[in-house]
Amino acid sequence: MRQFSPFDQMINSFDQALRSLVPGVTTASRENPAETHSAELSINESRHVAGLMRVNHSGEVCAQALYHGQALTAKLPSVRTEMEHAAQEEEDHLAWCEDRLKELNSIPSLLNPVWYSLSFAMGAVAGIAGDKYSLGFVAETERQVSEHLLAHLSQLPEQDQRSKAILEQMNTDELHHRDTALQAGGVDLPKPVQILMTVISKTMTKTSYYI
Numbered sequence: 001m002r003q004f005s006p007f008d009q010m011i012n013s014f015d016q017a018l019r020s021l022v023p024g025v026t027t028a029s030r031e032n033p034a035e036t037h038s039a040e041l042s043i044n045e046s047r048h049v050a051g052l053m054r055v056n057h058s059g060e061v062c063a064q065a066l067y068h069g070q071a072l073t074a075k076l077p078s079v080r081t082e083m084e085h086a087a088q089e090e091e092d093h094l095a096w097c098e099d100r101l102k103e104l105n106s107i108p109s110l111l112n113p114v115w116y117s118l119s120f121a122m123g124a125v126a127g128i129a130g131d132k133y134s135l136g137f138v139a140e141t142e143r144q145v146s147e148h149l150l151a152h153l154s155q156l157p158e159q160d161q162r163s164k165a166i167l168e169q170m171n172t173d174e175l176h177h178r179d180t181a182l183q184a185g186g187v188d189l190p191k192p193v194q195i196l197m198t199v200i201s202k203t204m205t206k207t208s209y210y211i
């Protein structure tokens, strides 16, 4: 396999970041689950759902960054294919959230570069700490994402079947990603790290709803 110089890797990481952050660049490899569903929303409902979907979109930007950071530093000899598959599914999630935001006449969070940088750094550090921590970090992230998704599902207006279909498929995938990481040897992260992750994700959810 070709060896990349640190400069090559830097360019590659920058390219991956741009692809995750520039709207319209990431495309889904699976059909959007919203496709066969409808959603008739009032202006106020649309605004609320757009806020929720903007948070979910930011979460997916973080997932991209986490997997990119991890791929750069973690060894993962036995589960690299599974992790690449999970990263591919995260691209679907990102594209679906972006599509839904567009349908709601809204835009992704302006703070996404900040969330991307933080998650990339955390993913890379976890990878350096060792594969069991790196996988533990994936498992904990996916668990927290699933928690948010369930909370958002309960806040959606009843008639918004389009957002519901997307969030339900995402939740199924995230739980699968979590199980894969745990089965591959992911360990529980130290409590302070879990708390730091919760603080960052709470800050993200509170701000991305509005900006």
Ligand SMILES: [Fe+2]
Binding pocket: 060, 063, 089, 090, 093, 170, 174
């Ligand atoms: Fe995801």
Ligand SMILES: [Fe+2]
Binding pocket: 063, 086, 090, 142, 173, 174, 177
């Ligand atoms: Fe995931």
